Amino acid sequence: MNLSTQKTPAWFWVIALLLLLWNLMGVGSFIFHTFLMQGETLELLPEKEKALYGEYPLWTHIVFAIATLSALIANILLLIKKKMAINFFIISLIAIIIQMFHNLFLTSAVDVYGVEAYIMPILVIIIAFFEVWFSKKLFQKGILK
Numbered sequence: 001m002n003l004s005t006q007k008t009p010a011w012f013w014v015i016a017l018l019l020l021l022w023n024l025m026g027v028g029s030f031i032f033h034t035f036l037m038q039g040e041t042l043e044l045l046p047e048k049e050k051a052l053y054g055e056y057p058l059w060t061h062i063v064f065a066i067a068t069l070s071a072l073i074a075n076i077l078l079l080i081k082k083k084m085a086i087n088f089f090i091i092s093l094i095a096i097i098i099q100m101f102h103n104l105f106l107t108s109a110v111d112v113y114g115v116e117a118y119i120m121p122i123l124v125i126i127i128a129f130f131e132v133w134f135s136k137k138l139f140q141k142g143i144l145k
Helices: 010-036 039-043 047-053 058-079 084-105 109-140
Strands: none
Touching: 010 058, 010 109, 039 047, 047 109, 058 084, 058 109, 084 109
């Protein structure tokens, strides 16, 4: 049976759209933390959290941008069934690992938030690994070209 003429399975669309929503939330988080968490908004935070925001140098915001924007691009490529999605998901994963390493081990995030500081980074990393795995499986199945 020729896979190129097969209808795309419904599960593909469900997962791809859920990942798109996830990645749009990531872009929103990047915009919030990088551009909106300043001035009066930052002043509303407790002192420890305010100090934590000062522990993120410019390069961490650049890595955050790479992580979120490459995941969004990957997701768009996934929706139009392009193999390049794999490469962009891999770029995103690498940036996420760098970003989360900094967040957890080179800042006072764990001191400020306690063990809860690990929850979102671990979730983000797991989903990023899933995106890479999922896109590779889609290529193997002939869904991505």
